[in-house]
């Protein structure tokens with residue numbers, strides 16, 4: 001469907017785009033080279049101070065302001081995608097060769113290379129386990145889901161009405177108590193010319209050739225005869241019967257290994273009689289939020305600000321496949337950070353803040369104290385460049401150092417990792433999408449997926465030498481950037497339907513641009 005009717009439907013589905021729909025205009029190309037710092041520090045035009053409550057539409061208009069309006073339609077996605085395959089094949093993006101990463105990177109890596117390093121660090125899943133289906137939600141199937149039954153398990157009626165044998169009219173049998181209802185044994189066999197009531201989902205009696213819908217049949221006054229209503233044709237054999245095995249046969253592989261266990265997968269498994277699922281163990285993650293300046297409630301005060309990442313990142317990390325075992329706040333204290341890292345039993349520790357070189361940025365010294373190995377130490381990406389990825393010494397070593405029992409150690413004998421995200425909130429999100437996503441997906445057994453690309457709805461200027469990650473809306477005309485995408489801002493990200501990956505050379509309007517998912521669960 002196209003044209004005004006389609007547009008009306010889409011606008012009904014996405015009302016927040018409505019005010020822009022009528023006014024969407026061609027988008028002017030930016031006239032000056034992209035100035036990242038200027039854009040990052042871009043503030044609302046009006047002076048600070050009390051402002052009248054804007055309407056929801058105004059808020060969204062404002063966010064879309066940078067591109068002169070979103071187009072008429074949007075859509076949502078819920079697909080996991082990696083972006084590493086071409087690198088693994090040695091192709092490289094951004095014009096950078098996909099050279100093997102150094103063991104101790106002395107300099108920032110390109111964005112594609114950093115993602116490839118994180119993917120390789122997570123290349124070996126942590127192990128498999130059999131779990132009750134409900135507990136497997138969010139894990140990845142380690143074996144195909146095999147049907148334990150035919151579906152439907154028996155011939156069944158697709159409609160409320162009568163099961164009939166042969167062409168009508170039919171002698172209508174008086175049903176015994178419960179006969180013809182779902183969940184009861186099939187009614188006694190029908191002989192040719194007979195009919196008996198049946199409900200949707202009830203097993204079909206043998207001898208039945210079709211189902212006559214209730215609204216298509218008429219019963220004579222004494223209730224003994226059934227005929228089609230005038231103008232209704234006799235249902236041909238098989239009409240409104242769901243035959244046994246129509247959807248699958250017992251033993252059929254319904255889903256391949258590598259499928260994410262979603263609510264729909266739980267539904268399918270239950271329908272197919274499967275109670276236990278074989279899944280990859282989800283990596284455990286502990287989130288350490290670093291910084292003395294962070295408050296956990298109320299407005300910023302006395303130079304202190306609210307922690308935005310403790311509330312945000314657990315959902316993101318869970319969407320990447322992790323089981324988040326805890327969020328801990330650690331002050332600007334090197335010894336406390338070292339102790340927290342030693343004490344952690346998680347497969348992956350994610351930290352926020354303290355990645356740079358300020359007086360309170362203790363992450364690098366703490367990692368040195370621990371004897372950790374840096375795999376990524378800075379990435380040529382804006383924002384988020386100080387992000388890092390390290391291999392931690394084994395949990396057993398940490399446990400012994402702390403006098404803890406060895407069996408408290410992470411069940412994973414494989415390497416434990418630390419993802420260090422910058423403190424600026426949008427920069428931290430970029431770091432999570434760059435390093436935590438491929439690492440956690442891999443450890444959790446998700447296969448790498450093809451990069452997801454959409455046409456750029458406008459030109460995206462590049463930043464020489466750096467990849468830019470830009471929060472975008474995805475209306476029909478393609479990816480369009482959202483405002484308020486500075487490193488310390490979350491306004492753009494909170495509205496975003498994806499993160500566009502803009503290579504150093506930029507992306508011309510209409511050319512494909514890779515888009516990463518923004519977790520929304």
Ligand SMILES: Nc1nc2c(c(=O)[nH]1)N[C@H]1C(S)=C(S)[C@@H](COP(=O)(O)OP(=O)(O)OC[C@H]3O[C@@H](n4cnc5c(N)ncnc54)[C@H](O)[C@@H]3O)O[C@H]1N2
Nearest residue numbers: 291306307308309310353354355356361421422423424427
């Ligand atoms: N001399 C340099 N200074 C900085 C550089 C640099 O290259 N050289 N890089 C800048 C960039 S880019 C970033 S990003 C930040 C990274 O800083 P850190 O990771 O060390 O983080 P902090 O200094 O702890 O915090 C930075 C900023 O973010 C705020 N913050 C921290 N945690 C949170 C949180 N959980 N929720 C909300 N906001 C948070 C913090 O208060 C600071 O304002 O370094 C630049 N400096």
Ligand code: MOO
Nearest residue numbers: 383384385427487
């Ligand atoms: O670019 Mo930082 O990484 O400002 O946020």
